[in-house]
Amino acid sequence: MKRLLTFLCLALCALAVVVLSVGCGATAPPTPTPTPTPTPQPIDLAVLHTNDVIGYTEPCG
């Protein structure tokens, strides 16, 4: 009886391990589709710039 109980316990543990690792009726996860990398397009890059906005009134160099 004791051996039977031990066996059943081990069998239940083994079953639990299998179920947890595989899942009940689990199927293989779908292969993820890679997100396409956007292709850079031609652009007009507008750069606005300032310099020496305050400071000394005469140029230094």
Next chain:
Amino acid sequence: MLLDAGNALWSTQDLALETQSKVMIDAMNLLGYDAMALGDQDLELGVDVLRQRIADSKFPILSANVTLTKTKELLAKPYVLKQVGGHGVAIIGVTGNLRQEVATDISDAYVVLKADDVLTKYVAEVQSKADVIIVLSTLGYDEDMRLSSAVPGIDMILGGVSRMPMQDGWRNEKTGTLIYQAGSQGEWIGRRTLHLDSAGVVQTYKDELIPLTEDYADDPEMRGFLDSYTQK
């Protein structure tokens, strides 16, 4: 993209002195600047005040060649990387030397490194990440021209100190680097339009120097901001 090539902070004007140039940072935050370089005159604020102004700014303040004497660390970030329309844009700042008249308790806090060395280093570092490399420089026009030959790979040097209102840029025929300045004292703003192909190569460019005259009405938000300072 809105950039400043330096010397926008330090001044003997009352409002700048009273606020330790915080008024300038607040105004530039309001204008939506994307980056600025530390100018040689900006260094006269001193390390502690500059650190506060850098913390106050919503945009990166750059200098690839100013280190602190005590720690040998850079005072500011050397460059920033931005993405524009799928293209990487690197912006590197370089600062000129302080005037000899500056008090030693301020000037001794800094070591201004040679621009050639730092630009060579950082251009190499950003080249694989950026289609366009812009240098913001307070070294002066002659030095910008020399650097455009000494350090290949720079698409554009936006400079200052010489305060030249340049309608058209100067192009280094050997390296292709374009050099510009936009006058001084807020009298002009430069607008340079680079046409990049899909590979990120500059194909053509267009130059404008826009005089900021009284023909432009005051922006209500900026007017309100200035009034909040002057009416205190």
